[in-house]
Amino acid sequence: MDSIKRIKRELVYTGTILDFYKDTIETPDGHRAEWDFIAHKGAACVVPVLDDGRIIMVRQYRNALDRMTLEVPAGARNNPQEPTSECALREVEEETGYRAGKLEWLLTLRTAIAYCDELIDVYVATELVPTKQHLDEDEFIDVEYYTMDQLVEMILNGTIQDAKTVAALMSYQVKCARREQ
Amino acid sequence: MDSIKRIKRELVYTGTILDFYKDTIETPDGHRAEWDFIAHKGAACVVPVLDDGRIIMVRQYRNALDRMTLEVPAGARNNPQEPTSECALREVEEETGYRAGKLEWLLTLRTAIAYCDELIDVYVATELVPTKQHLDEDEFIDVEYYTMDQLVEMILNGTIQDAKTVAALMSYQVKCARREQ
Numbered sequence: 001m002d003s004i005k006r007i008k009r010e011l012v013y014t015g016t017i018l019d020f021y022k023d024t025i026e027t028p029d030g031h032r033a034e035w036d037f038i039a040h041k042g043a044a045c046v047v048p049v050l051d052d053g054r055i056i057m058v059r060q061y062r063n064a065l066d067r068m069t070l071e072v073p074a075g076a077r078n079n080p081q082e083p084t085s086e087c088a089l090r091e092v093e094e095e096t097g098y099r100a101g102k103l104e105w106l107l108t109l110r111t112a113i114a115y116c117d118e119l120i121d122v123y124v125a126t127e128l129v130p131t132k133q134h135l136d137e138d139e140f141i142d143v144e145y146y147t148m149d150q151l152v153e154m155i156l157n158g159t160i161q162d163a164k165t166v167a168a169l170m171s172y173q174v175k176c177a178r179r180e181q
Numbered sequence: 182m183d184s185i186k187r188i189k190r191e192l193v194y195t196g197t198i199l200d201f202y203k204d205t206i207e208t209p210d211g212h213r214a215e216w217d218f219i220a221h222k223g224a225a226c227v228v229p230v231l232d233d234g235r236i237i238m239v240r241q242y243r244n245a246l247d248r249m250t251l252e253v254p255a256g257a258r259n260n261p262q263e264p265t266s267e268c269a270l271r272e273v274e275e276e277t278g279y280r281a282g283k284l285e286w287l288l289t290l291r292t293a294i295a296y297c298d299e300l301i302d303v304y305v306a307t308e309l310v311p312t313k314q315h316l317d318e319d320e321f322i323d324v325e326y327y328t329m330d331q332l333v334e335m336i337l338n339g340t341i342q343d344a345k346t347v348a349a350l351m352s353y354q355v356k357c358a359r360r361e362q
Contacts, residue, residue, distance in 0.1 A: 071294075117246060158288070163292045163345060
């Protein structure tokens with residue numbers, strides 16, 4: 001299939017964590033259009049599974065939605081070169097106060113492919129040992145504990161809406177069910 | 182819990198489909214920070230299930246990743262007031278060339294809650310009848326057909342990374358497994 005080509009990329013605004021670009025694209029039949037593009041340095045998120053099977057979740061205020069949300073622990077890389085496994089280990093300990101003895105890759109997600117290059121690698125963390133939460137000065141996070149049944153119910157009734165959290169938890173559920181077969 | 186407060190929101194760039202804002206927030210202890218905020222008009226996506234259980238998927242070039250991707254059909258609302266069910270019915274027919282006789286809400290997703298208010302309502306479409314693809318002039322989409330087993334495999338081996346697609350398909354898989362129990 002002939003494909004769309006990008007013929008120009010112009011930086012139009014530099015944000016705190018994002019850069020906003022104006023792209024000019026050309027279709028195979030010669031039509032031109034301007035498309036938004038947002039550059040992001042990438043992130044990691046973690047499904048932290050306690051020895052009894054419960055999942056450690058974080059509740060925090062999200063400015064973009066102007067409300068509190070319940071999510072799996074996650075955070076951006078310090079820079080685009082940082083391995084996401086290091087980012088995952090740091091974020092799960094900082095946000096939940098548990099250090100992970102074992103980390104296993106579960107998924108790679110692209111959060112908003114219509115306009116953003118953000119990548120989130122998703123890991124399952126086990127062998128969790130309590131340490132201490134270390135939050136940034138603009139982070140205020142509560143730690144909560146749920147069974148997978150409770151979380152699946154909260155996703156299917158619309159209580160949990162965060163896409164990375166839904167994708168991570170439902171994929172973990174499907175992967176565990178496959179192993180049991 | 183005392184929470185973070187937003188004390189200012191300033192529009193800094195108007196894109197083609199997105200608006201970019203600079204927010205100033207204040208933490209409970211008086212610390213101030215600037216956070217990025219992107220406004221989006223919302224979208225719908227669809228898991229289109231044929232009578233034989235196969236799923237209709239779309240393959241297209243994604244400028245943000247500079248490659249082809251395999252996704253469930255989706256599209257933005259015409260305006261923030263458009264019901265997402267109408268958007269879903271329109272997009273599934275435009276992108277796949279099938280009209281849905283039945284549409285059932287599955288999930289509500291927030292794609293990138295660290296910085297964007299985008300909402301995607303996810304529907305399951307059944308009773309599909311072949312009609313005709315109607316693509317926008319800058320849309321070039323191939324239609325493909327997969328079993329759920331094939332799609333779950335492609336998610337767990339990292340081939341499918343689009344977060345709305347992963348969240349939608351894995352949630353559909355979990356919901357179907359629950360009904361069978």
